[in-house]
Amino acid sequence: MPSVQDWINNPLGVVDGIFAQSGSGPEWEKKVVEYFKEKLKVNDAQSWVPSVNDVPLHYLKPNSLVKFRCMIQDMFDPEFFMGVYETVEESTNSKVIHSLATLLGPPNVDSHRNVESKRLETEAPSQNTSPSRCSSNLDLNFPLPGERGPACLVKVYEGWDGFKLNDMVEVFGILSVDPALSLMADDKEASSLLDPTESMETVEEQRAHSPPASLVPRIHMLYAQPLQHNNPLLPSAVSEDKGAFLSGVLSELTSVRSELLTYLTHIFLGDSLAAEYLILHLISSVYARRDVLPLGKFTLNVSGCPHSSPYTDQLYQIIQQLVPSSYRICMSLHNMNNQRMVPRKDYTANRLVSGTLQLASNTSLFLDETQLEQGQLDTTGVRNITALGNLISWQKVDYDFNYHQMEFPCNINVLIASEGRSLLPSDCQVHLRPTLSPPNLEEYLKTVQLAQASSQLNKYRVYLTVARSLDYNISDQITKVGFFASDLHQIPAKEVKKY
Helix, strand or coil: CCCHHHHHHCHHHHHHHHHHHHCCCCCHHHHHHHHHHHHHHCCCHHHHCCECCCCCHHHCCCCCEEEEEEEEEEECCCCCCCCEEEEECCCCCCEEEEECCCCCCCCEEEEECCCCCCCCCCCCCCCCCCCCHHHHCCCCCCCCCCCCCCEEEEECCCCHHHCCCCCEEEEEEEEECCHHHCCCCCHHHHHHHCCCCCCCCCHHHHHHHCCCCCCCCEEEEEEEEECCCCCCCCCHHHHCCHHHHHCCCHHHHHHHHHHHHHHHHHHCCCCHHHHHHHHHHHCCCCCEEECCEEECCCCEEEECCCCCCCHHHHHHHHHHHHCCCEEEEECCHHHHHHCCCCCEEECCCCEEECCCCCCCCCCEEEEEHHHCCCCCCCHHHHHHHHHHHHHHHHCEEEEECCCCEEEEECCCEEEEECCCCCCCCCCEEEECCCCCCCCCHHHHHHHHHHCCCHHHHHHHHHHHHHHHHCCCCCCHHHHHHHHHHHCHHHCCHHHHCCC
16 A cells, blocks of 8 residues: 555556556546545645645655645646557567556646735746746736736646636646646747647647746646635635534634724724724625625725825735735726736637636725826726726626627625725725824834734634634525615605604
8 A cells, every 4th residue: 555655755656556456447547536535535634745835846846746726717628638558569569558647638727826825935936027038928827917926737637627717726636847848939939840730729829828837837636625715724624514613713703803893993093883894894705696696795985095195005904914815906097097907818829818807706805996096097997997896796707708708706805995985886885984193194003013913813814714604594584674674775754754
């Protein structure tokens, strides 16, 4: 029986052994998958597997078992491969059967972390940060501008139709960094390598689908599990066995919430009502959809934010410390007219060109409307404002496929900071009513942040994730009453007296 070192450091040897034992039967591939699934279920076996997110690529052993937390950013066309092939020994004229299952598999799933991770220890070079020629010519297609982090091409062999765009998954598979997998050349060199009679792919498609393995390694997937959250302080299995895990956490939730409320009240300069609404916003999540209406979303507009001070910068940094993934959009006229927010299909390279609004579930999106100045929105700006409005109202983003648009549902917590009432829709507006007036606002907010110990911040982070993931049921009757109550403001005052 293979040891721990065998199935982690030499998984291909384990695959060859199972293939030999099965005698090239049709069930050998299922046996391989089941073997690794059972190994990963044992105690803390998943923690033994090195992570591509945390360990630099040059420290990882090629062809070893690795894990990778990611969001599926694109899905390429299926590839055909030989699961088994036969060779003939010339001297003895005997036939030998070999397996190629771990070398090439359909389909490619282009996946990477597109969220801002504050607790990521290592970063892979991106096209914006690396001075090398290779990475400067390579577009890693990160959704967020200036994004850093590992990107991988994941080869999926079974159940590939169960994966969806923007899903968060943790992949366990065999790492491949073979330089032969890469195709990075100048246009002239690339065109000489491509024979139109042998390949239907264009040069652009080859470059997009075959980036350097040193920057975008390949992972041949053996097992993948969906991620309900992206909080490194909580086990990924919290969704599978919430009862056992939450038993030790629920008793502290009330006290932690009270402490968090006090902390946010100081941030809002003594406005405890705004702090209450912010907590409700941070733990909100879309739990169901009725026709086109998303239930559970809670977009909050915090108005009364000063424009001349760095208050919104400090507010975003505080939220950034509390949630696992977040992004801030400064709604300046330049950003609205130039930023690509909606993903679009590039048919020349046969890939999905990512946009800012291609975000993982439960990402906190901070819209800083205090940066908006007078001016004219062009076509791109109007399209971006429309996309933000649809995201807030319907929790969906319409991806641009040139000849048509395709809806992709999402679950994004949107917080709008503005001076007056926001021009964007929201579920609730709360106007700041400060009771404190510190002489130096920036120094005051920094002092409040520094007063929070890291252990206390971790309690806040755990509370927000657990509170969002708790199971609850809302009956249809209560839902109808809720909609009725939300419409009361539309009824004339004389009619309200009848109820």
